[in-house]
Amino acid sequence: MCEAYINKPLGFKAGGIYAGLKTNPGNSGNTDLYDVALLYSEQPANVAGVYTSNLVKGHSLVRSIELIDRKKPLKAFVINSKVANSCVGKNGLDDAEKIAECAASNLGISADEVLTASTGTIGVRLPVDKINAALPKLASSISADAGDGHKAERAIMTTDTVPKEVTAAVTLSSGKEVIISGMAKGSGMISPNLATMIGVFTTDASIDIPLLNKLLRSAVSHSFNRVCVDGDTSVCDMVTIWANGASGAVIEEGTSDCELFLEALTDLATDLSRLIAKDGEGATKLLEITVDGAKSDKDAMLIVSAVAKSPLVKTGFFGEDANFGRIITAAGYSGASFDPDRIDIDVAGLPVCRDGIMLEFDEDEAAKLLHEDEIKIEITLHEGESFDRMFTCDFSYDYVKINGSYRT
């Protein structure tokens, strides 16, 4: 599957438009003048979603959760960037509803078939007039073309520097092929549960809602829930999957087809997660942290999380400084239970700690390995069988720069 775009599965259309929400759009090099995305399924699609664990939830998201919880098929999804539509009070829900109504009337469907999502600055009212003025043109321009899919992805990006689109084809036991596509935006305020503000999957397989829910949760648990940029969990995070059945192929629970589908979906989610970490705000390196031999799954998760979130670890890798004591330090304060005298650590394949003792190593070799743009940090505890993995990035001057002036 060469080119990846969200509207590649049969029966999906997509597009993006510039509605005047983003300022100085040509300036950041990451916008290409799009800020409102529209996804449309010709046939009603089953939709499942997972959402931010933040107690504070954006209004567009709250509206979408209510719609998905009704378990009725949906047809369209409007996503805007620049304004998060969060913490603005009751108006927030009304604003999202007005946009859904406008999209619905332009698509000839009902507003309760239209999901909404918003990402951007918190505490600012959505410019409903601007969005609704752009929707007629957007609704009439959506297509199944790759170019329009890319516009949709461009429209949901905020500080992302590269688009994040993935596609896979799954050949079922019947010989039939179904397609799964995904797109996502990062790239700051990224933390497990969820790890991205917006992720969308589409497929032309037919999958009932209970199974779709299970598949999405399983795929997300070790991908989107295992990526961290700065440990901040956004109030707008959501990942949805849309299954419209346009391929005619049905996926049922407990079948080998279901396993194949889940495997492909998990791979795509993992690919998107890696892309998000690698494109973390200001990132110069992708860091993949693994813990093996932990006493429990929780211990393994605590350690990968602590290491992935440690500003000392992350700035050290940015500076390509072989200060690996910070990794064992983060493991030590993670809350996980382990014997510090048995821990082994390898960085980029180089043994740096054995039995809790930091090893001497060739500084030139370390400098060369640390210069790579993808680095594995492998921690082994020799306490049990549990494993976990997290993707993160280094912490650079540019992270500070981007987030010291995001709003302006």
Place this chain on the structure above:
Amino acid sequence: MCEAYINKPLGFKAGGIYAGLKTNPGNSGNTDLYDVALLYSEQPANVAGVYTSNLVKGHSLVRSIELIDRKKPLKAFVINSKVANSCVGKNGLDDAEKIAECAASNLGISADEVLTASTGTIGVRLPVDKINAALPKLASSISADAGDGHKAERAIMTTDTVPKEVTAAVTLSSGKEVIISGMAKGSGMISPNLATMIGVFTTDASIDIPLLNKLLRSAVSHSFNRVCVDGDTSVCDMVTIWANGASGAVIEEGTSDCELFLEALTDLATDLSRLIAKDGEGATKLLEITVDGAKSDKDAMLIVSAVAKSPLVKTGFFGEDANFGRIITAAGYSGASFDPDRIDIDVAGLPVCRDGIMLEFDEDEAAKLLHEDEIKIEITLHEGESFDRMFTCDFSYDYVKINGSYRT
């Protein structure tokens, strides 16, 4: 009490020396050529300590914990910077012991009367020879003078840019005066439990060990345990208090004198904590975060911690960007339970959120307030009576710079 120094209470001597541990000492502007500190009490002192919660503990610290746990009076304390003496295996304990033995023989006391502490890079052996070569001169140079006290403080500093010394006099009900002094070093790897790598208090009051323990724990709980620079907890953190009774005044539990003493000690610990946060690596601003009206003490602590650790909040204040949605976001993912529709937030006295709705404010006024170098962030939940407070700093280019090249 004008000048503050650790050896101000009666019966204490101190000093600092350059033993050749720090490299390029003139370069960073923060060392003044000292890297080994010695504190000495003419009379045996009762000592209490609190230590890092990190599972991994430095060898010098482990040795000191064992000594303090014996509950016998101690006489001296050797502290070195540059090398943490952590994660080097069994040699680490031997190295600390050799230094204690050398200090003891030069002071004419026993090695088990000598505490040890080390702070700096993890995984590197202590240069025992260098330290022990310097100890005779250091032991013969210690005095009760302010200048030698300042040298001790200089010697324990790593990336600190300013010394942190405090002193208070407490007049007891008898009219007698006791003195309390404190010194501390920050300034990265700072997180609650503990918040500083090394903190030392001295007093010429006579206080038994059980009471001294209680007083130290109480003073630390809302000061050193409520300061955060980057959320990383060092493996060497320790705060000790030395009470030698040289003033002749006895502090006993349950008395008004005890209350006065605790109040003064808590104030000093709070002052040191503020100094540590303000001098956090690369910091340009001190941020004081308070939560009031929380349902429980735990909820209040969770929220101040989440806000204080949020890289998005911290970089935003560095950039003086009025992006206050990040504060409510951090509160929302803190794990605390509260109604997001009732939360109020004030920044530098400016109301920015009421009932969960972000308010519009005068951008010019906000810009002026955000330009201050000490900023209060006040969060009110209207859920209960619990209060908490944490000190932190902003996150700047220099934090990244300092920690991208700490070891080198």
